[in-house]
Amino acid sequence: MGNHQLTSLIRMANQIAANNTHIGDDIAEAEMVADHMTKFWARSMKVQIREYLEQDGSELLPIAKQAVALLKH
Known part of the structure; x- marks a missing residue:
C-alpha cells in the first residue's frame, strides 16, 4: 500500500472513532x-x-x- 492508501486508512479509522464517541466509555467505544x-x-x-x-x-x-x-488480539 502506498502513502495515499495509508492516509485513507488513517482518515477512515478516525472517522469511525469520531462517529462512536457517543457512549462515553473509552473502552466500549474502542471495542x-x-x-x-x-x-x-x-x-x-x-x-x-x-x-x-x-x-x-x-x-x-x-x-x-x-x-x-x-x-492485535
Whole structure:
C-alpha cells in the first residue's frame, strides 16, 4: 500500500472513532471501532493500520489508537 492508501486508512479509522464517541466509555467505544474494522476491513487494511500504529500512530485519534491496538488480539 502506498502513502495515499495509508492516509485513507488513517482518515477512515478516525472517522469511525469520531462517529462512536457517543457512549462515553473509552473502552466500549474502542471495542465498537475495532469490531467495525474486523467486520468490514480487508486483512491487508488491518495489517497496514496496525503497522502504522506500531511505527508512529501520531495521526490517529485516541479511540482509533485503542481500537487498532485491539486488532492485535
